[in-house]
Amino acid sequence: MSSAPMPALxxxxxxxxxxxxxxxxxxxxxxxxxxxxxEQPIRLRGERLTVDGETGELIESYxxxxxxxxxxxxxxxxxxxxxxxxxxxxYRDDTYHLIISxxxxxxxxxxxxxxxxxxxxxxxAPSFGAVHAHRERGxxxxxxxxxxxxxLCQHGRAEGCRRRHAADDAMLGQPICxxxxxxxxxxxxxxxxxxxxxxxxxxxxxxxTAELGITHKALRAQARxxxxxxxxxxxxxxxxxxxxxxxxxxxxxxxxxxxWASSSLLERALRAAVSEVSVPIPAPDGQSQPEEVRWGxxxxxxxxxxxxxxxxxxxxxxxxxxxxxxxxxxxxxGTVDRPIRFPSQIRTLKVSEHARRMxxxxxxxxxxxxxxxxxxxxxxxxLGYGGHFSSKSRRYSVTLTQLREARAEFAxxxxxxxxxxxEPDPNRNVVSTGRxxxxxxxxxxxxxxxxxxxxxxxxxxxxxxxxxxxxxQQRKAS
Ligand SMILES: [Zn+2]
Ligand SMILES: [Zn+2]
Ligand SMILES: [Zn+2]
Numbered sequence: 001m002s003s004a005p006m007p008a009l010x011x012x013x014x015x016x017x018x019x020x021x022x023x024x025x026x027x028x029x030x031x032x033x034x035x036x037x038x039e040q041p042i043r044l045r046g047e048r049l050t051v052d053g054e055t056g057e058l059i060e061s062y063x064x065x066x067x068x069x070x071x072x073x074x075x076x077x078x079x080x081x082x083x084x085x086x087x088x089x090x091y092r093d094d095t096y097h098l099i100i101s102x103x104x105x106x107x108x109x110x111x112x113x114x115x116x117x118x119x120x121x122x123x124x125a126p127s128f129g130a131v132h133a134h135r136e137r138g139x140x141x142x143x144x145x146x147x148x149x150x151x152l153c154q155h156g157r158a159e160g161c162r163r164r165h166a167a168d169d170a171m172l173g174q175p176i177c178x179x180x181x182x183x184x185x186x187x188x189x190x191x192x193x194x195x196x197x198x199x200x201x202x203x204x205x206x207x208x209t210a211e212l213g214i215t216h217k218a219l220r221a222q223a224r225x226x227x228x229x230x231x232x233x234x235x236x237x238x239x240x241x242x243x244x245x246x247x248x249x250x251x252x253x254x255x256x257x258x259x260w261a262s263s264s265l266l267e268r269a270l271r272a273a274v275s276e277v278s279v280p281i282p283a284p285d286g287q288s289q290p291e292e293v294r295w296g297x298x299x300x301x302x303x304x305x306x307x308x309x310x311x312x313x314x315x316x317x318x319x320x321x322x323x324x325x326x327x328x329x330x331x332x333x334g335t336v337d338r339p340i341r342f343p344s345q346i347r348t349l350k351v352s353e354h355a356r357r358m359x360x361x362x363x364x365x366x367x368x369x370x371x372x373x374x375x376x377x378x379x380x381x382x383l384g385y386g387g388h389f390s391s392k393s394r395r396y397s398v399t400l401t402q403l404r405e406a407r408a409e410f411a412x413x414x415x416x417x418x419x420x421x422x423e424p425d426p427n428r429n430v431v432s433t434g435r436x437x438x439x440x441x442x443x444x445x446x447x448x449x450x451x452x453x454x455x456x457x458x459x460x461x462x463x464x465x466x467x468x469x470x471x472x473q474q475r476k477a478s
Pocket of ligand 1: 041075076077078087
């Protein structure tokens, strides 16, 4: 007698079943759940000793030798959604809280901060050549770049474009003529953007002192300017800056701003500073005349209102917007998310033609000694930009580290309660020491299924939590 054959399982499910049969599975599963279903978890070996700092008494000892797995798992913590969806989601949440607490208070920031003048600033790059664009007027898609008499450029191509591009057209942001487009100045702009931002943060207080007729010292004694900013890659491969800029009292959000402070004054200061600042650079074509890197003419400054008022934009909208960009890389501009080592790789990269030319321009300029400091080879995959994706001034709000510590403390407390352990004695001087060694990273055979399942559950729980919070807030507001 022969029994009917078992229907074949999809290979990843079969592998998941195999993994679940191994003796260390229960503990491994627990670890991957607490790592949020991280896609690139890090395995660590080592030990931790907790002793009483005064008596030297051993309170707790832990060693991965005692774990069924033989190792401990920790999340990769990568910010980028293209690398690890689970960790990027945590980062996005943290960024949201960081931004919103600087606008409405909470997480240790005084709630009176919501009354301080603050604006949402968007800065752009200048144009380095015509690109295909999606235009809409009155809900109707308009022609991209109509030109009377259809003139041709020096390369014999049409200078205009009469197509009506959809909002998701792959041509958007791509140059109308790649040979006319100024790739060298485009990547030099990206490369100097961090310095341009730094000069802007210095120019704003300078403008205020001139406007108010007071010294720098007097300004510092009366007010402080705080900001939090992210960058966003546009399809044309150039970056935008989005920032919350706020005026506080001299020590930050806990102190009321001076009587002269207002959103409109802050807006005027920002607009004046944006048009004034520049960074001198040597010309890329080796001419003797140095050039200047400047902000693009499109500058947007909007007052940020508490929740939903009519003028300006709402604080939550701003926080969500910034958090969204915090987990992105340059991928949206059609480039790759890892450094490029050799020029020989460029030809075969899976990138848009526009991004490939920007990458080429980075390698070409990197060989010119006057641009050596920009390290353009290292940042070629970022199309020249070598700065941070997000940054904030010291007194904007909480830090990401503070949020992470709060989360770790919450998890430790939950674990203590689950195991019926006593709360730590706050009067006891406890010292922890650990020795950890890296033992590999990534998911092994059969583990992807379980990590994904953990990730799904956490996402669902997060969504439920968000909708409850939003409902509560609406109820409070009405
Ligand atoms: Zn991760
Ligand atoms: Zn077009
Ligand atoms: Zn041309």
